[in-house]
Amino acid sequence: MECGKESFDSRRPPFRCDCQGLLDVVHHNLSDVDADRLKHVFDSRLGERGTPFSGGVWRYKELIHPELPIDQIVTKYEGNTGLYESESLTSYAGVRKLWIKAQSENPSGSFKDNGMTVAVSHGRWLGYDNFACTSTGNTSSSMAMYAALSGSKSTVFLPSHGVSRNKALQTEAYGARLIRTEGGYDDGIRFLERHADEFGLYVCNSINPLRVEGQKSIAFELAHQLGWTLPDWLVVPGGALSNASAIGKGLLELHRTGFIDSVPRIAIVQAEGASPFHRMVAAKERSLIPEPRPATVASALNIGHPPNWPKAMRYVIEQSDGITVSVTDNEILEAKNRIDRSGIGCEPASAASLAGLRRLVSAGDVGPDETAACILTGNLLKDTDAIARSLKHEKRHGPDDVVPPIPLTPDVVRAML
Ligand SMILES: N[C@@H](CCOP(=O)(O)O)C(=O)O
Numbered sequence: 001m002e003c004g005k006e007s008f009d010s011r012r013p014p015f016r017c018d019c020q021g022l023l024d025v026v027h028h029n030l031s032d033v034d035a036d037r038l039k040h041v042f043d044s045r046l047g048e049r050g051t052p053f054s055g056g057v058w059r060y061k062e063l064i065h066p067e068l069p070i071d072q073i074v075t076k077y078e079g080n081t082g083l084y085e086s087e088s089l090t091s092y093a094g095v096r097k098l099w100i101k102a103q104s105e106n107p108s109g110s111f112k113d114n115g116m117t118v119a120v121s122h123g124r125w126l127g128y129d130n131f132a133c134t135s136t137g138n139t140s141s142s143m144a145m146y147a148a149l150s151g152s153k154s155t156v157f158l159p160s161h162g163v164s165r166n167k168a169l170q171t172e173a174y175g176a177r178l179i180r181t182e183g184g185y186d187d188g189i190r191f192l193e194r195h196a197d198e199f200g201l202y203v204c205n206s207i208n209p210l211r212v213e214g215q216k217s218i219a220f221e222l223a224h225q226l227g228w229t230l231p232d233w234l235v236v237p238g239g240a241l242s243n244a245s246a247i248g249k250g251l252l253e254l255h256r257t258g259f260i261d262s263v264p265r266i267a268i269v270q271a272e273g274a275s276p277f278h279r280m281v282a283a284k285e286r287s288l289i290p291e292p293r294p295a296t297v298a299s300a301l302n303i304g305h306p307p308n309w310p311k312a313m314r315y316v317i318e319q320s321d322g323i324t325v326s327v328t329d330n331e332i333l334e335a336k337n338r339i340d341r342s343g344i345g346c347e348p349a350s351a352a353s354l355a356g357l358r359r360l361v362s363a364g365d366v367g368p369d370e371t372a373a374c375i376l377t378g379n380l381l382k383d384t385d386a387i388a389r390s391l392k393h394e395k396r397h398g399p400d401d402v403v404p405p406i407p408l409t410p411d412v413v414r415a416m417l
Contacts, residue, residue, distance in 0.1 A: 011122060013196065015207045021310060025209045027063070027253065035258040038062060042224060056080040057117050057217040063253060064213050065118055072125040074150040078113035079217055081105040083225045083373075086342045092335075093354060094361035099231065099373040100339070100354075101222050104346050108170070109379035110300075111218060111243060112142035116204060118214030120146035123202035130155060132201035134181075134188020136239075136300050137167025138378055143204045144174035155201060157181050157188040162295070162302040164347075164383040184294065185240070186305040206242030207307050215243055216250030222373060223251075223260055230264045231371035235360075237352040238268040238277055238324070239301040241308040243377065248315030248322065266322040267366070268312065269356025271296035271349075275326040277309050281317055282324065297329040297386060300349035300378060323365060331355040333390040340390070345380035348390075353377075 003019035006026060015023050041062075048054040052070060053061070056079015061068070082102045090098040103111035120131055120143065131147045133139050134157040147154035154176040158168060162184065172178055181188060189205060196203045206212060223230055230251075236244050244266060254260045270278045274294035280287070291304035306312070316322035327335075335358065336351035353374035360366040380387065406412050 011210060012126065013203060013208070014193065015203070015209060016193070022207055022307060023209050024311065025213050030253060030256050033062070033257040039228070039259070050077075055117070056221040057114050057214055060217050060220045063220065063257070064217060065122065065210070068121060068125060072121050073117070074121045074124060074146050075117050076107040076113070076145070076149065078106050078117050079221050081221070083222065084344055086344065089338060089342050089354060092338050093357045093372065093374075094368055095357065095366060095372050096369050097231065097371040098357075099226075100344055100376060101218070101373050102344060102346075102376045103218060104350060104376045104379040108138075108142040108145045109382055110138035110142060111215065111375070111377045112138045113145075114217050115206065115211035115214035115242065115246065116142040116146050119143075119204045119208050119210045120150060120152075122210045123204070124150055124152065126202070128200070128202035129153060130199075130201050131204050132156070132192060132196055132199075133204045134159070134185055134192060135163075135171075135205070136185055136302055137163045137171065138300055138382065139205060140171040140176060141167055141174065144171045144176035147176070148174045153177070155179065157191065159184045159188060159302075162299050164299050164385060166382055166384055185303050186290065189307055205307070206240050212242055212246045212249065212308070212311070215246030216253070218243070218375065219247045219250035219254065223254060228260055230260060231373050232264055233267055233357070233366055233370060233372040234264050235267045235269060235353045235357045235372055235374045237298070237301060237349050237356075237375070237377055238270045238312070239274070239303045239306065239349065241268070241277060241306040241312040243375065244268045244316050244322075245308045245311035247375070248312065248320050252315060252319055263320050266316045266320055267356060267360055268316060268322065268324045269352045270324065270326045271298045271301045271332060271352055272326045272328050274301050274303055276304060277306055277312060278324040278326045280309075281313075286313075296332070297389065298332050298347075298349040298352055299383060299386075300347065301352065323360070325356045325360055325365070327352055327355040327359055331359065333386075336386070337390050339376070340380060340387075344376070346376040347378035347380060347382040348386045350376035350378050
């Protein structure tokens with residue numbers, strides 16, 4: 001934890017130390033890990049089907065949650081997501097080689113599943129049967145899905161604004177109790193930190209360090225897919241900063257255990273209307289000034305006070321020589337359009353990664369000879385209003401008028417083609 005104390009059990013709520021820093025999981029035996037032996041174990045699990053190890057999170061159990069009994073694992077075989085190369089996106093970004101890692105292909109449609117399978121499994125192991133979060137919609141969909149899968153309840157504090165309709169509906173469809181609240185994600189986190197205990201709720205937001213442990217698997221799977229040699233840069237969108245923290249922590253652990261020879265640099269991309277972390281890093285400050293009214297088309301990034309900022313500072317900026325950048329909503333929508341047209345597809349927040357990489361190349365922070373991987377965080381269908389907006393269909397509403405209907409005659413069709 002931030003003050004350096006290690007005597008807390010970081011795996012039980014509450015998740016803060018007396019110093020008010022968020023707790024973190026420390027793996028004490030990392031230097032004893034036999035990386036060559038584990039690489040063989042991880043390879044052998046690639047052939048498994050229908051076991052927890054066949055998913056892209058629990059395949060790396062030894063580096064994530066070694067103590068959890070296997071029969072407590074709640075899994076949908078998350079991870080195992082695609083890694084794509086696209087000529088058009090590579091030239092758009094302006095780097096020598098680009099990979100797109102599509103965490104959007106997870107079972108609930110976002111990278112949250114990588115962390116949520118661990119948080120919910122762990123919470124069940126502790127005996128909880130009601131899981132809770134506040135969310136802009138991806139965390140809640142993921143949590144509600146795993147809670148339902150484990151036969152537990154889920155309770156979601158949904159901000160009054162800035163949540164995509166698709167995500168709210170997805171969450172409700174999995175059976176979550178939705179409580180719409182005044183204020184945003186930041187208010188919800190404050191409320192849960194104070195009151196979850198009295199309501200018997202197990203908090204599954206990324207203030208829970210088990211979420212971060214699970215999300216490390218994104219870095220593990222990417223490294224595994226690339227033969228344990230990573231690109232020069234990993235580029236991640238930054239909202240609550242759980243993903244950047246997890247990937248940073250995961251890479252440092254992979255390096256310490258000898259899985260990889262060097263740690264790639266991480267670039268965190270924030271949306272201009274919600275960029276308190278970027279502003280702090282750019283100003284070389286060490287304390288974050290929250291953004292009171294975060295506002296961006298990338299609804300998943302509508303976060304003014306990212307709880308994980310000290311972890312992102314530690315693992316990404318300080319220990320991995322990482323950098324930050326911010327991009328406008330227009331840049332995000334343009335990049336989203338490119339990713340959608342490439343056939344990969346994503347929600348707006350994900351596209352911040354490509355928009356940010358393009359901006360970093362044009363600013364000279366990333367060289368044209370360098371290589372990069374952009375992490376896509378959410379599925380294209382997570383936010384259909386944003387699709388309409390990026391296609392400039394703002395004036396049309398509803399599924400029936402995505403494009404205006406025409407008389408179905410050969411002459412009219414010929415004229416259109
Ligand atoms: N975009 C996120 C907000 C961050 O949530 P957390 O789970 O990292 O605390 C969401 O989907 O809610």
